Amino acid sequence: MIAAHQATRRAAPTLEAVASAAGVSRSTVSRVVNGSTQVRPDVVDAVNAAIARLDYVPNRAARSLASRQTMAIALIVPEEAARFFGDPFFAAIVQGITRGLESSDYVLNLQLASRTSTSLKTKKYLLGGNVDGAIVVSHHSDVEFFSELDATIPVVFGGRPFHPEQHSNYFVDVDNAAGAALATEYLLDKGRRRIGTISGPVDMQAANDRSKGWVSALTGAGLPTDLIAHGDFTMASGASAMRDLLDREPNLDAVFVASDLMAMGAISVLRERGISVPDQVSLVGFDDSPAATSTDPQLTTVHQPSTEMGLRMAHNLLALLAGEEVERQSILPTRLVVRDSA
Amino acid sequence: MIAAHQATRRAAPTLEAVASAAGVSRSTVSRVVNGSTQVRPDVVDAVNAAIARLDYVPNRAARSLASRQTMAIALIVPEEAARFFGDPFFAAIVQGITRGLESSDYVLNLQLASRTSTSLKTKKYLLGGNVDGAIVVSHHSDVEFFSELDATIPVVFGGRPFHPEQHSNYFVDVDNAAGAALATEYLLDKGRRRIGTISGPVDMQAANDRSKGWVSALTGAGLPTDLIAHGDFTMASGASAMRDLLDREPNLDAVFVASDLMAMGAISVLRERGISVPDQVSLVGFDDSPAATSTDPQLTTVHQPSTEMGLRMAHNLLALLAGEEVERQSILPTRLVVRDSA
DNA sequence: CTGAAAGCGCTTACAG
DNA sequence: CTGAAAGCGCTTACAG
Numbered sequence: 001m002i003a004a005h006q007a008t009r010r011a012a013p014t015l016e017a018v019a020s021a022a023g024v025s026r027s028t029v030s031r032v033v034n035g036s037t038q039v040r041p042d043v044v045d046a047v048n049a050a051i052a053r054l055d056y057v058p059n060r061a062a063r064s065l066a067s068r069q070t071m072a073i074a075l076i077v078p079e080e081a082a083r084f085f086g087d088p089f090f091a092a093i094v095q096g097i098t099r100g101l102e103s104s105d106y107v108l109n110l111q112l113a114s115r116t117s118t119s120l121k122t123k124k125y126l127l128g129g130n131v132d133g134a135i136v137v138s139h140h141s142d143v144e145f146f147s148e149l150d151a152t153i154p155v156v157f158g159g160r161p162f163h164p165e166q167h168s169n170y171f172v173d174v175d176n177a178a179g180a181a182l183a184t185e186y187l188l189d190k191g192r193r194r195i196g197t198i199s200g201p202v203d204m205q206a207a208n209d210r211s212k213g214w215v216s217a218l219t220g221a222g223l224p225t226d227l228i229a230h231g232d233f234t235m236a237s238g239a240s241a242m243r244d245l246l247d248r249e250p251n252l253d254a255v256f257v258a259s260d261l262m263a264m265g266a267i268s269v270l271r272e273r274g275i276s277v278p279d280q281v282s283l284v285g286f287d288d289s290p291a292a293t294s295t296d297p298q299l300t301t302v303h304q305p306s307t308e309m310g311l312r313m314a315h316n317l318l319a320l321l322a323g324e325e326v327e328r329q330s331i332l333p334t335r336l337v338v339r340d341s342a
Numbered sequence: 343m344i345a346a347h348q349a350t351r352r353a354a355p356t357l358e359a360v361a362s363a364a365g366v367s368r369s370t371v372s373r374v375v376n377g378s379t380q381v382r383p384d385v386v387d388a389v390n391a392a393i394a395r396l397d398y399v400p401n402r403a404a405r406s407l408a409s410r411q412t413m414a415i416a417l418i419v420p421e422e423a424a425r426f427f428g429d430p431f432f433a434a435i436v437q438g439i440t441r442g443l444e445s446s447d448y449v450l451n452l453q454l455a456s457r458t459s460t461s462l463k464t465k466k467y468l469l470g471g472n473v474d475g476a477i478v479v480s481h482h483s484d485v486e487f488f489s490e491l492d493a494t495i496p497v498v499f500g501g502r503p504f505h506p507e508q509h510s511n512y513f514v515d516v517d518n519a520a521g522a523a524l525a526t527e528y529l530l531d532k533g534r535r536r537i538g539t540i541s542g543p544v545d546m547q548a549a550n551d552r553s554k555g556w557v558s559a560l561t562g563a564g565l566p567t568d569l570i571a572h573g574d575f576t577m578a579s580g581a582s583a584m585r586d587l588l589d590r591e592p593n594l595d596a597v598f599v600a601s602d603l604m605a606m607g608a609i610s611v612l613r614e615r616g617i618s619v620p621d622q623v624s625l626v627g628f629d630d631s632p633a634a635t636s637t638d639p640q641l642t643t644v645h646q647p648s649t650e651m652g653l654r655m656a657h658n659l660l661a662l663l664a665g666e667e668v669e670r671q672s673i674l675p676t677r678l679v680v681r682d683s684a
Numbered sequence: 685c686t687g688a689a690a691g692c693g694c695t696t697a698c699a700g
Numbered sequence: 701c702t703g704a705a706a707g708c709g710c711t712t713a714c715a716g
Contacts, residue, residue: 012471012494014693025703030695040701057469061412062693064403065708072472081437086632091427098423098454107467110452112440125449127399129354129709130414152354290428356709367687372711382685404709407692471693 013054022050033058064129073101073317074126074134075110076146083234084112087261088289089306093137093158096310104318106132127152133317140203154320156313160329162205170320172312172330176206179302179334180213183256183284186300186336188221192254192282196227198241198266200258207233210258210286227252231262238262242269254282254342260291260301267295267341282342297340304334355396364392375400406471415443415659416468416476417452418488425576426454429603430631431648435479435500438652446660448474469494475659482545496662498655502671504547512662514654514672518548521644521676522555525598525626528642528678530563534596534624538569540583540608542600549575552600552628569594573604580604584611596624596684602633602643609637609683624684639682646676 015033019026024043031039032047039047050056064070075097077084084090094110101108109131111122126134126149136146137158149155150169157171180197187195197214200207207230215225229244231237238257242265245252257263263285270277277283277297285292288303312330319326357375361368366385373381374389381389392398406412417439419426426432436452443450451473455464465487468476478488479500491497492511499513522539529537539556542549549572557567571586573579580599584607587594599605605627612619619625619639627634630645654672661668 012469015695016693026694027696027703028701031702034695038701043701057466057471059407059693060470060472061403061406062708063695065401065407065710066693066695068695068708070403081433081440085427085430085433085436088427091423094427094454095423107453107463107472111449112436121449124399127354128402129399130402130449357711358709368710369687369712370685373686376711380685385685401709404692405711407694408709408711410692410711 012059013056015056015058018047018050018054018056021054022047070130070132071105071107072109072131073106073314074131075108076122076126076134076136077110077112077138078136078140078146079112079138081112083232086235087233087259088291089259089287090137092289092306093310093313096307096312097135097314098310099307100311100314100318106318106321133321135313135317137313138204140201154317156317156320158309158313160205160209162203170316170326170328172309172316172332173206174304174309174332174334176209176334177213177216179286179304180210180256180258181217182213182334182336183286183302184214184217186338187254187256187282187284187342188217188223190254190282190342193223194227194249194251195223195254195256196229196245196249196252198238198245198255198257198262199228199230200262201232202230207258210256214256231258231265233259233261235261235265235268238265239269240265242266246273246275252281255284257283257285260285260287260289260299263299263301263341264291264295267297278340278342284336284342288337292337292339295341300339300342301337302334303337305332308332354401355398357398357400360389360392360396360398363396364389412472412474413447413449414451414473415448416473417450418455418464418468418476418478419452419480420455420478420482420488421480423454425574428577429575429601430633431601431629432479434631434648435652435655438649438654439477439656440652441649442653442656442660448660448663475663477655477659479655480546482543496659498659498662500651500655502547502551504545512658512668512670514651514658514674515548516646516651516674516676518551518676519555519558521628521646522552522598522600523559524555524676524678525628525644526556526559528680529596529598529624529626529684530559530565532596532624532684535565536569536591536593537565537596537598538571538587538591538594540580540587540597540599540604541570541572542604543574544572549600552598556598573600573607575601575603577603577607577610580607581611582607584608588615588617594623597626599625599627602627602629602631602641605641605643605683606633606637609639609641620682620684626678626684630679634679634681637683642681642684643679644676645679647674650674 015026015029019029029047032044133154135156139146157169160171160173161169199211218225227249229241231241257266263283270281275281285299285301288301292299292301316326357368357371361371371389374386453464475496477498481488499511502513502515503511541553560567569591571583573583599608605625612623617623627641627643630643634641634643651674658668
């Protein structure tokens, strides 16, 4: 049974087989496969015919070993599957990267690297010559390995690296602080004076930058910056941070929430307590993901061009792999999208 | 600048280097790396020391070429990134697979194979010796390639294959028809008589099987089976299917919806039109994903053990790769979870 | 328990 | 424009 099953597995034809089928040398077949223009047209045709006839596909391992290229790129996301799938931000990033790679010969290998168990496996994967380059998204301060990775293969980060010494790395980001300040100033313009924030985890740079933007806007207006609660970018954490804020300050009249998903959680708590949005408490989110239009009321939020960020990461890595000059920092613009929550 | 950057890229040490550092042959280093017990303990230590000192990681391409194994498994999902990320079902599946592979040496390579552009790339990827086996989830009837894939590498499907001739393939599934019948019978027990269904796309077997279950329950009760509308498992499609049903039958009093996500869309339409759930129209979903508890009212739904399905797929593929006997069909149980929508 | 040697399936100067 | 030959970094019988 098993034997029978495996017997049906046909061995893949090799370059050698194509060569003898086409009556040429292996070198020539290799040239045709790799699109060399230095081969006589009729020979090209003969070889292609043999390739089609035998259903030949080059063996990647042999090719990698000989050419020292894998034609594969790793996308590293140091997050649990639940969060990765739960946040539309990642969907947009992946879509952008996929699109950016579409016209290239590179394939994308997604590695969900939960920060504990698989990290060694991931490390070996990256260092073992499995990929030519990597894109690292959503990295936390506790994973230092990624910053050294750049010494072995080209890496593009999504989001400004956490450690200052990593500033020599390539990254694509938005100006998180400016975006957060924009949101907070909008709330100030609306006459709000007791403005809190639900921030992301302190081990992520984007979260810290957004908090900074909120602080600077409030400080500029001579207002206190005591009302900060931390979440981890999930809906549930946004809800509990909202409860925390409400308990600490009954006169709260606005909140800048560092992600749309957390804002969803916050809104549900507000409704639960019978507090009207935006009348009693105004809310501004961050991301402008699909989540922003699925709430009631819909979210006023800071738009970040997530798909474009993915696209840019792919382009920059491709350029790096091609040996081209690439700007180390790509900072994309944010803008405020006004809907109903503020 | 670029030159300087690349100059810092250090070449990875080879087996050869480790061998000479440890004063042994390459064969011996290879044995130690691969955990052979036939090496003298002190030699093992010396080799491991050299490995640690040089920071040696075996080159995967060379290893694959020599051993004819890649130690990688592909997860193929023929869906756009938007749908893949939008449906919690996939998150659970991936989580299960990841967990199932955790204790193995295999790494998972996720390939989002949009059915148009990248399919050729995916095909070459799978045939080019990049992976030792594959898991295919959410395959549609128009992608015939995957069924032939099994002739080259072991494949485990998530969901019963569409074409009858593919029944020799390995797959993990639930009894979709039985689950759907269960849901429909529950609605009948509640006294509902004008029961429609929002089905999935006709090119997916799971969708067809769920429709069949709905048909059999209604037929068994002597009721008509005309009220069927098709969606594509997305929330938006559930909403428009619900509108369609309502327009066709004002006396509709219940709907079996083939996925929780589509049920979310359906509920929003019902609320929009001021139709109360479950009083005027009862709704039963399918999946029991996190979406089921995020609606108001929460969904009564058919639970399918998505994470366990992923786990089982991984286990079965691993067994196949180890040359072990594996049952071709793994059918996992469903059960009805009663909440508030019916 | 260990090493020398062949081989995995490609690419790539080097000749011609 | 084409082929013979070396080499990419491993594994694996085969001797010893």
